Amino acid sequence: MxxxxxxxxxxxxxxxxxxxxxxxxxSTETDTESSMKDGFSKYADYLNNLNDKRERVVxxxxxxxxxxxxxIFQVHRMSKQNKEEVLDKAVKxxxxxxxxxxxxxxxxxxxxxxxxxRRAYSPGVQEYVEAATLCNFCKTGTLLTLDEMNATxxxxxxxxxxxLQINILDYILGLADLTGELMxxxxxxxxxxxxxxxxxxxSFVREIYRNLTLIAPEMDDSSDMKQKMExxxxxxxxIENACFSVHVRGSEYIPLLGSxxxxxxxxxxxDIE
Numbered sequence: 525m526x527x528x529x530x531x532x533x534x535x536x537x538x539x540x541x542x543x544x545x546x547x548x549x550x551s552t553e554t555d556t557e558s559s560m561k562d563g564f565s566k567y568a569d570y571l572n573n574l575n576d577k578r579e580r581v582v583x584x585x586x587x588x589x590x591x592x593x594x595x596i597f598q599v600h601r602m603s604k605q606n607k608e609e610v611l612d613k614a615v616k617x618x619x620x621x622x623x624x625x626x627x628x629x630x631x632x633x634x635x636x637x638x639x640x641x642r643r644a645y646s647p648g649v650q651e652y653v654e655a656a657t658l659c660n661f662c663k664t665g666t667l668l669t670l671d672e673m674n675a676t677x678x679x680x681x682x683x684x685x686x687x688l689q690i691n692i693l694d695y696i697l698g699l700a701d702l703t704g705e706l707m708x709x710x711x712x713x714x715x716x717x718x719x720x721x722x723x724x725x726x727s728f729v730r731e732i733y734r735n736l737t738l739i740a741p742e743m744d745d746s747s748d749m750k751q752k753m754e755x756x757x758x759x760x761x762x763i764e765n766a767c768f769s770v771h772v773r774g775s776e777y778i779p780l781l782g783s784x785x786x787x788x789x790x791x792x793x794x795d796i797e
Contacts, residue, residue: 581641584632591617595618595655596654602709602712604718614659614662629688630677633688634686653695658705674690677690696736702732703760704756711763711766713725722766
């Protein structure tokens with residue numbers, strides 16, 4: 525018995541609807557798969573670019589660290605005879621670090637979320653802070669502030685984007701390292717007979733330690749700062765002990781400190797003929 529025309533039309537319509545639905549499903553799956561591939565491709569490009577940028581930032585940070593250390597070594601060559609000459613060269617070397625190396629870091633990070641890469645560039649910035657504050661103290665006897673340092677970075681940035689600024693955390697960590705260099709400088713000045721300068725360094729380092737003692741417990745990177753605070757206390761004690769020894773036993777130190785008169789009495793007692 526042949527099927528009725530209505531039955532045939534129903535079967536054909538059902539088959540057509542099923543085929544169309546399957547085609548739409550396949551098209552939706554294809555579009556979804558293509559969209560997911562595009563999304564993952566964008567994420568992959570972003571991560572690859574971020575890793576490439578991180579490598580460039582690490583390289584720039586190493587260059588800043590190395591050349592900032594050279595500035596610090598230059599300052600330690602200072603003596604009574606060549607103080608101005610040595611400090612002028614140190615200031616020029618620091619300006620070269622800013623123009624040649626720090627500017628590269630600024631161009632890499634300006635206008636971006638540079639907190640993501642802070643771990644990559646923080647060591648170099650801390651060393652730069654240490655060198656800059658050391659030069660400024662030796663030249664003026666004052667502390668170079670964070671605002672003054674960031675003001676020197678503004679000309680290196682494109683005015684149309686957010687500039688890279690040294691954050692307060694890296695500044696404080698660099699300031700903590702400064703005390704170690706000042707301790708070495710103070711011991712050297714005592715050996716050169718510049719006792720007043722050594723005492724000035726002692727007061728300056730003691731003041732830094734006193735203020736950072738109040739700040740350190742509130743810092744996020746407390747582990748790094750805790751270690752630096754312990755080292756800073758040792759530096760303060762070394763400077764204080766050196767200055768104390770000179771005051772208490774000054775007559776023993778005077779020939780050692782460059783006095784032209786070698787007949788200074790020991791402990792204040794007159795020379796015995």
